[in-house]
């Protein structure tokens with residue numbers, strides 16, 4: 001509610017309070033407890049109105065501002081290219097999975113051998129970034145499915161893991177997004193995904209726990225049955 005185009009003092013305070021709390025949690029609590037709101041990556045309208053090169057230019061400027069505020073000398077030979085490098089890395093590498101245009105092209109094949117048991121691809125290397133702190137999450141993803149008539153090239157499973165990893169993420173959402181995507185492209189209900197990963201926001205700052213890892217799992221269709229799930233887990237925890 002604007003008054004003559006400006007907010008009153010109490011409205012300003014309410015606005016600040018809304019920014020600093022989320023359903024009773026402070027922004028620090030939301031970050032350190034890794035609370036999240038949806039299995040969809042929260043995107044704003046018009047997220048892809050700008051092309052990648054325009055995004056790189058804008059982020060480069062913003063990142064130079066951050067470095068400047070921190071007190072770094074952007075004239076220094078070692079630092080002056082950093083804003084551009086970071087911007088390019090954000091848009092074209094570590095966050096390229098935000099753009100649906102970068103989704104892997106998945107070709108399916110007929111299940112000619114009539115292999116009707118589970119296929120497990122384990123120890124897929126995973127690099128992502130925490131959406132609360134923008135520092136790395138890294139670990140392994142283990143993926144399984146039971147064919148419903150179609151099979152997928154094995155390297156495509158890696159590509160799908162990679163695509164959803166290259167976003168600011170929370171591990172629970174990443175696990176579910178990979179499972180749902182596979183379910184959709186393969187036309188099967190029978191998909192399982194386990195991720196075992198370390199979060200640098202937990203180990204290098206905050207509670208500074210350097211030994212813990214976080215395990216998440218989604219077991220759909222037949223994988224919800226004890227015997228099938230156990231067979232899968234036996235394969236991955238060899």
Ligand SMILES: [Zn+2]
Pocket residue numbers: 031034130131132133134199201202
């Ligand atoms: Zn974090």
